[in-house]
Amino acid sequence: MIKVGIVGAGGYAGATLINILLRHPEVEIIWLMSEEAHKGKKINELYPHLNGQIDLACQTLDDLDKNLNSIDLVFLALPHGIAINYVPKIIDAGKKVVDLGADYRFSDNAIFKKWYGIEHTTKKYLDQAVFGLPELYRAEIKKTKLVGNPGCYPTASILGTAPLVKHGLIELDSIIIDAKSGVSGAGRGTSQKTHYCERNEGIEAYAVTTHRHMGEVEFQLSKVAGKDLAVTFVPHLTPMTRGILATIYAKAKKPTDGKQLTALYKDFYKGEPFVRILEGITPNTKYVSGTNFCDISVQYNEATGKIIVLSTIDNLVKGAAGQAVQNMNLICGFPETTGLKQITFYP
Amino acid sequence: MIKVGIVGAGGYAGATLINILLRHPEVEIIWLMSEEAHKGKKINELYPHLNGQIDLACQTLDDLDKNLNSIDLVFLALPHGIAINYVPKIIDAGKKVVDLGADYRFSDNAIFKKWYGIEHTTKKYLDQAVFGLPELYRAEIKKTKLVGNPGCYPTASILGTAPLVKHGLIELDSIIIDAKSGVSGAGRGTSQKTHYCERNEGIEAYAVTTHRHMGEVEFQLSKVAGKDLAVTFVPHLTPMTRGILATIYAKAKKPTDGKQLTALYKDFYKGEPFVRILEGITPNTKYVSGTNFCDISVQYNEATGKIIVLSTIDNLVKGAAGQAVQNMNLICGFPETTGLKQITFYP
Amino acid sequence: MIKVGIVGAGGYAGATLINILLRHPEVEIIWLMSEEAHKGKKINELYPHLNGQIDLACQTLDDLDKNLNSIDLVFLALPHGIAINYVPKIIDAGKKVVDLGADYRFSDNAIFKKWYGIEHTTKKYLDQAVFGLPELYRAEIKKTKLVGNPGCYPTASILGTAPLVKHGLIELDSIIIDAKSGVSGAGRGTSQKTHYCERNEGIEAYAVTTHRHMGEVEFQLSKVAGKDLAVTFVPHLTPMTRGILATIYAKAKKPTDGKQLTALYKDFYKGEPFVRILEGITPNTKYVSGTNFCDISVQYNEATGKIIVLSTIDNLVKGAAGQAVQNMNLICGFPETTGLKQITFYP
């Protein structure tokens, strides 16, 4: 049994963390922090679905110091560039951190700066951080106290592409990721882009050549490949609340077929509790909604020599809070699937 | 630990039963039955979200005899008029039944016939049946082997209205229930009415003066009132997948106020694990989606003397499979909330 | 051919006005005004669907004086309490006004103050204003220069109820209006209430006993009845972009039937170009989406003696901009349906 605090509890990732942790038999939520405007508000005022489930009011990061002693682990769900200011203090206090933001996802300071425009002033903490994708870094995660939890698009994209890159099956300069996300990926903050009437019954691409998650995917796939590569990544805002579908295209080095590729994916993810390789059907974001699963299928277009991978996750679970809990389980020594066995309510 | 079979596993209520029971620590699902067209199909072919969760193929009701010995309890999720033909055999075999259909909801044969056009030929089994609304009939449910699980609209409507009727606060001829349901209430069967393009971006009433659930609500509220009453019940097909909101109007016998009424509701449902009385906010079907909760608020329009109750459930959970499991827990002696502590993933 | 200006062009009602007027053969849009933040922006920056259709930049109300001479008529689509400050000047300049806001909907200053908390300081202009519901006030509208265009809920509610009230068929204290609105009724402004993720897959009531449109409905129905009456009005936020369905309940004074009532409605709205009385089907907001129609059906619940009317409109067209153009046609002497013959694209 561990005690945890959640920073950024008022956002969708924070709320999803609360949902999962309330069912987790080894975790007690001790405190919640959110933005200034939420100070003093009960979390179930912000999220009425939590009525009767939890009785905590929101504090702010100003209250961090006096609250550090009461917990073993902190989840940070913050806009980029903020965690940097608090992580050293938390780690120095001997606590563990799962950071759901971008600040500790890049072991290379220069690349972080390139995409986010800020830099880590002390290498010390960055060097301890492990990229929290258990399917690639399980052993390292188990040994660290500081996890940089992957972004939502990168989780779906990297899990979908890594087997091809690892086995050298594709031309590395040919990777195209056409990603479709639900609106919750934009967070709970209000803007015209998240207005119901602007989103319903319409789909559009955005940040066509500039999305920061492109950098995260490239950085990680380059590590898998053992050499630098660039990907074409185009995100799309899709009229649904949750879910990401990454449709991944790559040129096969030599002719193959769907059966062979499927076998390879099954082997690559053998024993993985949260990756399901589908055959005979295509993944639908609905199948994984509210779950920590990544559903993947792979096919081959013979006429064009392109491999097509479909990879789906729930952006708030495997793409954020669920994976964060998976990482917490790993760094705290709990069975990896604890609290994460939820399947979706369908339909 | 008990063993159960599910008849009607291919429908949405059946799929929801599977979802809940897979998490239930005291239940093992032994077999599944569905319609002829599903015979021999793995359930995860019908519901790919179940991939890796359960490995059973569908049988049909023709296989019931040879499968009865292997289980302790049967869930029936069938169109009305079919359960009648199988329940006697199951009960006679010493097994328990939770029937999610309409056949055992009416203890009065004549009223059942009035609304459904068929009748029970043997009173014997009907007399054993208890209407499975634990908030009203918990003691009786615990003692029976045959539960007639309430319909979705009636669950929301009766829970929302019963306190007013019980306390004699309203004119009994003034009850109006304006109910809004998600499309899953129409089942998984295909029809033009459930076509995405016909439903999205539109709301409409249907069966304005003839919906059978009106009979169920009237029958139950009459029992609560101790005298016959009629309700005006108008269901609406709403562009969403899950959820029911019943907006209930009734003329107060004498002036009151929202505060007083809220206190009365809180008292009426004191200790109920699945009824939440809200104050200061109105219920939203999203807050209860995927859960066994019924969220209720009550207000008073001073100028017109009308009490307005808002009552929300998930039609497939508290309105079907969740309540069925709640009833199973009661008749099998498990703690009532076992397997049902799920809160919604929000948003 | 007349020249018009639109104030509030950046909102949904304003955008809908532009859409309609661009097809209107007798109108030229001369200028657009919107909020400070839109100043100088091309309207097609705010609304990219207008690309290539219109080439005007937004001004603000500060620019009204210098722009008054260039037009014959002004549409005002403003939050309540603002039009009051500009209408006298526009009328005094000899121009016509169709005000889509609430300021000129109440001929009784006291009632306006009761619901909106402000009052008209000069009776002069209020006395000229006509409530812009052509089906009730066509003759008066034709003679005025100042129209108070009805609210969206009131349009659907009054058209649905007026025949019953006018013919004295119902108990006047029994009227209940359960209204379901799409999200665009809340405007284009951003708030948590209009966030896609908060609205999709959920329905909720709001302002259960306090919505200002209740006052508008009461005021108008009282005029029809010839005596004061109060209505119970509960609005619901429905997961769709456009459309209002008002489900109206009232106690019949004596037994009747659907056929008789339908005939009465057909007679009441005989010759009306925009009211369609449906038989055999229930109205769906989809059927009127993007149109100036109000579709109505009426039924009778024999067991409870309640008449049930279903009334649907597009909240932005017949509930706002379409009706405003209908009023403009009337006060400018154009055929009433000019520019308004659009039927919906279905589905």
Next chain:
Amino acid sequence: MIKVGIVGAGGYAGATLINILLRHPEVEIIWLMSEEAHKGKKINELYPHLNGQIDLACQTLDDLDKNLNSIDLVFLALPHGIAINYVPKIIDAGKKVVDLGADYRFSDNAIFKKWYGIEHTTKKYLDQAVFGLPELYRAEIKKTKLVGNPGCYPTASILGTAPLVKHGLIELDSIIIDAKSGVSGAGRGTSQKTHYCERNEGIEAYAVTTHRHMGEVEFQLSKVAGKDLAVTFVPHLTPMTRGILATIYAKAKKPTDGKQLTALYKDFYKGEPFVRILEGITPNTKYVSGTNFCDISVQYNEATGKIIVLSTIDNLVKGAAGQAVQNMNLICGFPETTGLKQITFYP
């Protein structure tokens, strides 16, 4: 003024044709035909939004002979392989045909057979047919009596890709089209795939390597290129009713930039009434919903050398009925935009 008949009036393309033609000043709809089940039904029973707009009952194709004399032009909206049996007779009777199905889209019999499994027995009529994409074949369309109206995906895909192919800017083996379609593309027929509950809140790819529209795109782009090419085409079923977004990726032969490409597209589509090249924003299917526009934007990913084109249409208008009317205008000598000036109602 011409007289037309519509075959397939009960489907969504047929209904959209009716909508458009009711507003067309040069067209009178003389008769409607639909499937056997609709025989004798008034079209407004099938489509209640048409109440009061048109008073025709559905006939079937069995009634074609006796109805041919009464019209000048026939629209055929039929599943593939059926038009083949009727077109000769209609052409021989001296009437014009716009066929919205696939039967006359391929001038090469072998390729039609490859993708559709059937073949034209008489070359005579096939040789007269022109592919009805006015932006590429306007001159030919004007001279023919038989138009094979393009599919929805091909319209968006070809318009988005043709400028690159025509100007030789891309590697021809690198074209990838990731297409997202609303559910109405699947037609009005019911199936589990079009059930509201199966579609809402989920996105999935389908026919990943086998969709027949891939053949249509390849055939047409090969003609533009002057040599055979193959494309990778993956369609996705998106939770919305209308609209197609094609995200098109291709490898640039040499470095370029978005500005240059945009200029090239503007030039390519100069004077086209229904193609809008957007700058500074990305197309959204909402902007073109209900209209005959194709909105396109083009960008360049410098790091990967990929050109990314976004192309949106309304699948039922520019992707079906609108383009069919555009073709009718051309072959009948009406101004090309007659009846098609509709802009979308936004939001």
